[in-house]
Amino acid sequence: MTEDLDRRLRRLRASGDGDALVDLGCDLADAGRHADAEACFRAASEAGDTVASFNLGNALAAQGRWTEAVDAYEAALSGGEADAWRNLGLVLEDLGDLAGAMRAYRGALDASDLEGGLQLAFLLREQGEREEALAVAGEVAAAGDPEAAGVVACWRFCTTLDPALEDDLRAGAEHFPAARTDLAHLLRESGRGAEARAVLERGAKLGEQVAWLPLGNLYREDLEDEEAAEEAFRAGIAAGDVYCHQNLAVLLADRGDLDGAVEQFRLGAEAGDQLAAQTLRGLERG
Numbered sequence: 001m002t003e004d005l006d007r008r009l010r011r012l013r014a015s016g017d018g019d020a021l022v023d024l025g026c027d028l029a030d031a032g033r034h035a036d037a038e039a040c041f042r043a044a045s046e047a048g049d050t051v052a053s054f055n056l057g058n059a060l061a062a063q064g065r066w067t068e069a070v071d072a073y074e075a076a077l078s079g080g081e082a083d084a085w086r087n088l089g090l091v092l093e094d095l096g097d098l099a100g101a102m103r104a105y106r107g108a109l110d111a112s113d114l115e116g117g118l119q120l121a122f123l124l125r126e127q128g129e130r131e132e133a134l135a136v137a138g139e140v141a142a143a144g145d146p147e148a149a150g151v152v153a154c155w156r157f158c159t160t161l162d163p164a165l166e167d168d169l170r171a172g173a174e175h176f177p178a179a180r181t182d183l184a185h186l187l188r189e190s191g192r193g194a195e196a197r198a199v200l201e202r203g204a205k206l207g208e209q210v211a212w213l214p215l216g217n218l219y220r221e222d223l224e225d226e227e228a229a230e231e232a233f234r235a236g237i238a239a240g241d242v243y244c245h246q247n248l249a250v251l252l253a254d255r256g257d258l259d260g261a262v263e264q265f266r267l268g269a270e271a272g273d274q275l276a277a278q279t280l281r282g283l284e285r286g
Contacts, residue, residue, distance in 0.1 A: 005024070005027060005028060005031060005033070005036075008024050008027075009024065009028070009036060009040070018044040018047050018048075018049040018052060019044075019049075021040045021041070021043055021044040021049075021052065022040070022041065022044050022049065022051060022052050022055060024040050025037040025038075025039075025040030025041045025044070025052070025055055025059070026055065028040065029055070029058065029059055029062070034059045034062040034063050035059075035063065037055075037059045038056060038059040038060060038063070040052075041053075041055045041056035041059055042056055045072070045075065048079075050075075050076050050078075050079030050080060050081040051076075051081060053072050053073075053075040053076035053079060053081065053084075054072070054073065054076035054081045054083060054084045054087075056072040056076075057069045057070075057071075057072035057073040057076060057084060057087060057088070057091075058087065060072055061087070061090075061091055066091050066094055066095050067095070069087075069091050070088065070091055070092065070095070073087055073088040073091065074088065077107075082107075082108075082111035082113070083111075083113070085104050085105070085107040085108035085111055085113060085116055086104070086105065086108040086113050086115060086116035086119060088104040088107075089101045089102075089103075089104030089105040089107075089108060089116060089119060089120075090119070092104055093123065098123065098127065101123060102120060102123060102124070104116075105117065105119045105120035105123065106120060108120070109136070109139070109140070112143075114140050114143055114144075114145040114148065115145075117136060117139065117140040117143075117145075117148075118136075118137065118140050118145065118147060118148050118151065120136050121133045121134075121136040121137040121140065121148070121151065124136060125155070130155075133155070134152065134155050134156070137151045137152050137155065138152050146171070146172070146174075146175045147172075147175040147176050149168070149171060149172055149175070150169075150171070150172020150173065150174075150175040150176030150178075150179040151172070151176050151178075151179075152168075152172075153165055153168035153169045153171070153172045153176075153179055153182075154169070154172065154176060154178045154179040154182050156168075157169060157182045157186070158182065161186075163186055163190060165186075166183070166186055169182050169183040169186065170183060173199070173203075177203060177206075177208035177209070177210050177211065178210055180199060180200070180202070180203045180208065180210075180211065181200065181203065181210050181211060181214050183199055184196040184197075184199040184200045184203075184214055184218075185214065187199065188218065188222070193218070193222050196218060197215070197218055197222075197223075200214055200215040200218060201215065203215075204232070204235070207239070209236065209239040209240055209241050210241070212232050212233065212235050212236030212239060212241055212244060213232075213233070213236050213241055213243055213244050213247060215232045216228075216229045216230075216231075216232030216233040216236065216244065216247060216248075217229070217247065219232055220251065226251060226255070229247075229251060230248065230251055230252075233245075233247050233248035233251065234248065237267075242267075242268055242271035242272060242273050243268070243273055243275075245264045245265065245267045245268030245271065245273060245276055246264070246265070246268050246273055246275050246276045246279070248264045249261040249262075249263075249264035249265045249268065249276065249279070252264060262280070262283060264276075265277075265279050265280040265283065266280055268280075
């Protein structure tokens with residue numbers, strides 16, 4: 001495969017065949033050869049191929065060259081390549097230009113890119129614009145996006161705890177992991193602990209990070225199975241859920257393992273969990 005790519009690269013480097021250069025660039029990018037892909041896309045882009053400009057932006061972004069990627073995406077957009085809006089938004093968000101990212105995501109939504117519209121909803125929510133975020137997610141859901149429908153159900157449930165949202169959470173659970181955990185919460189609160197457990201265990205099996213913390217809590221609080229709870233919290237930590245440190249620390253402290261508990265509080269605090277940091281300060285003050 002590498003030999004074939006190299007042979008094609010030598011043959012096409014000075015050919016001026018834009019379509020062939022773009023095809024080769026995509027194959028090189030798939031192989032992780034982003035610098036060579038960049039060369040192909042750049043050659044085609046300079047010949048006026050707007051799809052190549054879009055792919056050039058992707059190759060530059062893959063190399064962490066964010067500012068150059070922005071230029072390439074904007075060139076693609078100038079040529080009418082609307083698919084560049086969402087990726088432009090992602091790069092601008094990485095650069096910290098949140099206003100620019102929002103404009104780009106709005107451009108994506110206006111171009112019927114539902115994933116870009118959902119990115120706009122997430123960014124709005126992160127910035128505290130919850131009503132607008134919900135409205136945008138609702139617009140995307142109404143256009144037929146099942147993930148957005150799960151997002152809407154989840155956000156509404158977080159605000160209202162309305163059990164009437166159960167069917168919407170069930171529909172969204174396979175598309176948006178937080179909808180699954182909210183469904184489990186609803187089931188647990190309505191006395192259906194066994195089903196809540198099954199829902200969370202499915203999420204954990206699917207590799208959904210957000211499933212581990214509530215699953216550990218259910219094991220400990222409902223089933224009094226501290227071994228299973230510890231395993232769940234540690235799995236959550238391994239999956240990147242920093243809040244599992246706090247719950248694991250409390251479990252260890254209750255078991256009498258104070259050194260282990262302090263270590264988990266410390267790890268949680270270092271990862272940004274304010275509750276773990278507060279608890280650790282209290283322990284240090286004695």
